[in-house]
Amino acid sequence: MAHHTLGRALNRALRDAMSADPDVVVYGEDVGPLGGVFRVTDGLGAEFGEDRCFDSPLAESGIVGTAVGMAMYGRRPVVEMQFDAFAYPAFQQVVSHVAKMRNRTRGRVELPLVIRIPYGGGIGAVEHHGDSSEAYYAHTPGLRVVTPATVADGYSMLREAVESPDPVVFLEPKRRYWASEDLDLPVRTAPMDRAVVRRPGADLTVIAYGPTVDTALLAAESLAEEGREAEVVDLRSLSPFDDETVAASVRRTGRALVVHEAHGFGGFGGEVAARVSEQCFHYLEAPVLRVCGLDIPYPPPHLEEFHLPTVDRILDAVDRLQWESSWVPGADAGAGRPQAPRTEVSA
Amino acid sequence: MTTSDAPPVAAPPLPSLEPLRLIDDEGRRAADSARAGFELPDTDTLRALLGAMVVGRRFDAQAGALAKQGRLAVYPSSRGQEACQVGGALALAGQDWLFPTYRDSVALISRGVDPVEVLTLLRGDWHCGYDPKAYRCAPQCTPLATNASHAVGLTYAARRKGSDTAALVLMGDGATSEGDAHEAYNFAAVWNAPVVFLIQNNEWAISVPLHKQSAAPTLAHKAIGYGMRGYHVDGNDAAAVHAVVSRALAEARSGGGPALIEARTYRVEPHTNSDDPTRYRDDAEVERWRRRDPLARLEALLRSEGDLDDARSAEFASRAESLAESVRTRLAHEPHRSTDELFAHVYAEPTPALRRQRAGVREAAARAERGSEPNGGR
Numbered sequence: 001m002a003h004h005t006l007g008r009a010l011n012r013a014l015r016d017a018m019s020a021d022p023d024v025v026v027y028g029e030d031v032g033p034l035g036g037v038f039r040v041t042d043g044l045g046a047e048f049g050e051d052r053c054f055d056s057p058l059a060e061s062g063i064v065g066t067a068v069g070m071a072m073y074g075r076r077p078v079v080e081m082q083f084d085a086f087a088y089p090a091f092q093q094v095v096s097h098v099a100k101m102r103n104r105t106r107g108r109v110e111l112p113l114v115i116r117i118p119y120g121g122g123i124g125a126v127e128h129h130g131d132s133s134e135a136y137y138a139h140t141p142g143l144r145v146v147t148p149a150t151v152a153d154g155y156s157m158l159r160e161a162v163e164s165p166d167p168v169v170f171l172e173p174k175r176r177y178w179a180s181e182d183l184d185l186p187v188r189t190a191p192m193d194r195a196v197v198r199r200p201g202a203d204l205t206v207i208a209y210g211p212t213v214d215t216a217l218l219a220a221e222s223l224a225e226e227g228r229e230a231e232v233v234d235l236r237s238l239s240p241f242d243d244e245t246v247a248a249s250v251r252r253t254g255r256a257l258v259v260h261e262a263h264g265f266g267g268f269g270g271e272v273a274a275r276v277s278e279q280c281f282h283y284l285e286a287p288v289l290r291v292c293g294l295d296i297p298y299p300p301p302h303l304e305e306f307h308l309p310t311v312d313r314i315l316d317a318v319d320r321l322q323w324e325s326s327w328v329p330g331a332d333a334g335a336g337r338p339q340a341p342r343t344e345v346s347a
Numbered sequence: 348m349t350t351s352d353a354p355p356v357a358a359p360p361l362p363s364l365e366p367l368r369l370i371d372d373e374g375r376r377a378a379d380s381a382r383a384g385f386e387l388p389d390t391d392t393l394r395a396l397l398g399a400m401v402v403g404r405r406f407d408a409q410a411g412a413l414a415k416q417g418r419l420a421v422y423p424s425s426r427g428q429e430a431c432q433v434g435g436a437l438a439l440a441g442q443d444w445l446f447p448t449y450r451d452s453v454a455l456i457s458r459g460v461d462p463v464e465v466l467t468l469l470r471g472d473w474h475c476g477y478d479p480k481a482y483r484c485a486p487q488c489t490p491l492a493t494n495a496s497h498a499v500g501l502t503y504a505a506r507r508k509g510s511d512t513a514a515l516v517l518m519g520d521g522a523t524s525e526g527d528a529h530e531a532y533n534f535a536a537v538w539n540a541p542v543v544f545l546i547q548n549n550e551w552a553i554s555v556p557l558h559k560q561s562a563a564p565t566l567a568h569k570a571i572g573y574g575m576r577g578y579h580v581d582g583n584d585a586a587a588v589h590a591v592v593s594r595a596l597a598e599a600r601s602g603g604g605p606a607l608i609e610a611r612t613y614r615v616e617p618h619t620n621s622d623d624p625t626r627y628r629d630d631a632e633v634e635r636w637r638r639r640d641p642l643a644r645l646e647a648l649l650r651s652e653g654d655l656d657d658a659r660s661a662e663f664a665s666r667a668e669s670l671a672e673s674v675r676t677r678l679a680h681e682p683h684r685s686t687d688e689l690f691a692h693v694y695a696e697p698t699p700a701l702r703r704q705r706a707g708v709r710e711a712a713a714r715a716e717r718g719s720e721p722n723g724g725r
Binding site for chain 2: 051056057059061062064065066067068069070071072073074075077089092093096097100101102103104105106107108109110141142144164165166193240241243244
């Protein structure tokens with residue numbers, strides 16, 4: 001087994017994908033000789049030539065728009081948006097064309113392309129380099145939106161994204177680029193549209209993805225020391241959503257907590273909470289809680305620690321999962337659900 | 348390693364301020380000074396252009412009538428712009444691609460797309476009715492200028508696969524203000540992509556006149572800043588549009604890079620059937636442009652040179668009439684609706700959540716079907 005970082009595993013995935021399929025092309029800003037600002041495309045131009053990996057003009061809408069055209073002609077473009085917040089100029093292309101082309105053309109034109117976006121904070125970067133933009137994409141039907149949390153998933157999910165007949169927004173948790181694992185590459189993990197249980201536990205379910213999976217696992221270790229067993233579910237795919245795995249876990253544990261870096265308001269955690277409530281209502285012992293970024297523009301790096309979900313914030317939220325008021329349907333009145341006072345609304 | 352001390356590239360010549368033309372307003376061969384070195388296409392080509400314009404105008408009138416009858420959800424007319432759409436479409440070779448907007452129905456039927464499939468979008472049956480790959484016509488694009496970069500990527504990919512496919516992008520004057528137009532022009536020039544951008548400058552972006560859109564001497568001048576060739580053409584002269592687009596495509600195909608053509612024309616009809624142009628423009632202006640009719644101009648030339656007789660004219664008219672009749676007949680019945688299709692093409696395979704929604708909608712549709720029966724379906 002060899003030591004691999006997430007960044008190197010993604011690089012290897014691109015290399016192997018390009019070897020496997022001559023139609024795979026990689027381009028974007030600074031992805032050529034520089035190898036990308038995070039070096040994810042390092043060496044690809046030298047190995048496959050400038051026809052297969054090249055620098056484009058600095059214009060994200062043009063990058064994605066040309067990728068649409070290339071995919072229409074049977075190529076498999078993998079384009080890089082340099083940072084989350086720099087991808088916004090391409091939003092029109094992503095929403096109106098990438099996501100809809102198959103649908104608009106009744107399946108006659110499919111767009112097998114991948115848009116790689118480093119996202120999230122935690123690297124001490126200045127503004128516009130730390131956004132968690134996943135909800136914008138996950139809200140758009142026709143896109144697959146996936147995000148790996150482990151080195152093995154980084155490799156496997158990127159290979160699968162390139163092979164997918166559907167367009168994929170591939171969100172790379174940038175602060176995990178340097179996280180490492182010992183493993184052999186190539187590796188194939190679970191299908192990219194399935195969530196996986198990273199750590200089993202009977203008392204509560206912590207639902208996380210991308211950069212917060214590791215935080216959730218650290219919190220689960222602390223909880224174990226307190227005698228509470230948290231099950232950690234790594235969503236991996238935000239869209240489509242793996243209801244089956246998530247609901248099965250919450251039905252076992254009866255409590256659920258969603259953790260993400262993005263602002264809570266209108267965020268992806270709201271969708272998770274709604275789905276869990278719809279599918280697990282009679283199994284829930286407490287409301288589904290969220291640990292999210294604050295409802296503020298991404299803060300300057302000296303303050304980002306207050307914005308990002310931490311182990312402590314997860315532990316605090318776990319404490320609020322109404323452990324004192326467990327109830328069992330049909331049991332004696334004393335153990336029953338407390339009577340909620342009626343709220344009178346004055347005119 | 349690349350160097351920054353490469354010799355400067357020779358700038359393409361500035362487009363002329365007067366649009367180049369091969370036929371004047373009265374239907375005579377234009378003076379040499381107006382032709383800028385371009386030759387009138389051969390007689391067969393001129394007759395083909397006129398025939399397609401006659402058919403296109405009849406189709407346009409038919410579609411407008413269907414919109415008034417409520418049989419189309421909306422119809423943006425091509426009337427007055429036939430020379431641009433036909434001249435552009437007929438310049439394409441079989442392997443080339445056309446990237447049209449919603450106003451380019453006449454270009455699409457000139458390219459051979461089934462007229463009923465062209466109207467699928469505007470009838471509200473589905474978003475794109477034709478098979479883009481079969482006709483090598485991209486879906487009609489509504490968010491302006493956003494399909495221009497698709498043409499750049501497509502031709503770039505085609506060239507890498509050994510094909511000499513070129514592309515023609517149709518856009519309007521308003522669309523040149525969009526950032527996506529800028530990005531597409533720049534990508535095309537930097538990549539030396541075989542793309543011709545044909546701007547149908549019809550003076551109006553719904554209600555906004557050109558002078559509020561651009562301060563450029565002509566829209567064709569924009570080409571220069573990107574390092575591509577720019578042409579300023581009379582857009583009501585089908586011969587000129589065809590000649591210039593043909594040359595630009597040939598040059599692009601042989602490695603000469605992209606070109607930007609501004610064709611000066613006019614939107615004679617309202618933006619769509621739901622627009623009210625009396626709020627923003629004078630009838631006198633519209634009348635002036637109606638008199639500069641592109642069909643009359645080409646017909647006058649062909650007749651004066653003895654290349655068009657009444658029999659041929661009647662043949663064009665009869666082809667146009669039978670197309671209109673076929674469109675009427677085929678659109679007379681209520682559209683077939685499939686709720687399953689709502690879910691069929693979102694992903695390659697419907698997701699579990701979409702399968703659940705599909706079942707729900709199927710049930711609702713069946714209930715509605717029963718409800719519309721005399722006994723309520725019971």
